[in-house]
Amino acid sequence: MAFHEVRFPDNVSRGARGGPERRTQIVELASGDEERNASWANSRRRYDVAYGIRRADDLAAVVAFFEARNGRLHGFRFKDWSDYKSCAPSQAVATTDQPIGTGNGTLTTFALLKHYSSGGQSWTRAITRPVAGSVRLALGGVEQTSGWAVDTTTGVVTFATAPAAGIEITAGFEFDVPVRFDSDTLDVTLDVERLGSITSIPLLEIRR
Template structure:
């Protein structure tokens, strides 16, 4: 199945009449003593909608029919603006580090010493929060901040690239240095050509491009600094018994004490949940009025791997 990022469900239809629901999946069991046992199967909500339930002009309904044809009904996905929830306001948007599998790591709203961060919306009730990943941002609406200072798109240290089709904001490293020596062990010592500017014990160093059989343990990951002697960093990663050859780089990206936030508008990734569109039509003066049947849409859970 393909996903068409350039296609958005007609907003004149969705804004006029779009009913929806939130869905979770929880398995319930009852013991012989009458106590309930509950298991969360889906940790993230899936949404579904019913669109086009009020009479529309034929010219508007033609847009829905055109979209239905080009996405081959249920076969391919597209974007939807949900008028009930399409904005990330100040205090709701946080950036969270993601690993190679697309899983959130660290604390939402703080760095983890990694370049790529995912746009996440925080929903709160009382003192508790739920974090929803937003893979489909609206171009031109994203405003990010680091410690209250607006992020700048560019290629200089500390600047960012924004991918509205994945919801990822990727930082240029604050500082990058070549790796000149590696000592493996229960903790790993990495010597850089020059010390990283601003690095302190407790920060995390991101390693890339190292060689050898043990490189998979360190490349593409950030590692906590437990000691610093000049340009040599002791990292909390066990590489004992492996071989790592010095090459590549060590870099500093946003750390846990950075406050990373954003505001934006966003779309939802959806597909038609039917292979059939139905309607009736009647003359309405100079226009044909179409009375659509049910047009169900279902949210798609997208792979977020880096």
């Protein structure tokens, strides 16, 4: 299986439905109490892009995209319009949006991360598909316009010179979600002008 570094059509993804999914096991005890255990350490995102298809041309574009990916075989990029920035949706990307590490004078590689916090709890998400040209970095709050490079297929930032010990490294970026189709069948009406029989076109996040 290969990953195709191509993004699903934006005009269709804008109308899609979906979001994060977690897997929790719940056991109800004889006392009525519950025991809850997380089966997954990280969430996984699911989407249904059928809701984003509004015209026959949209459907044709999705069919072409599906065929080019060989159905479920190959992964691709997807823009989740509800969560595609290192900052709030209404804000512009800034160099200090997300902490990604602290220099030790030796380490030169750091992974892009996004932190989700609420009520004193937090979860950290690895960002593996940053958007080319969107990444901004700062060392100790000072933006760095050179001396580093980012791999847009892994989300790993590499510095030419290791950041000094104790220096906080922060980043701002836009990103895509690596996904694949979750069905080898597209169930659509033959009357493409009415688009009345598209039941579901599911996508599933790829974990790497």
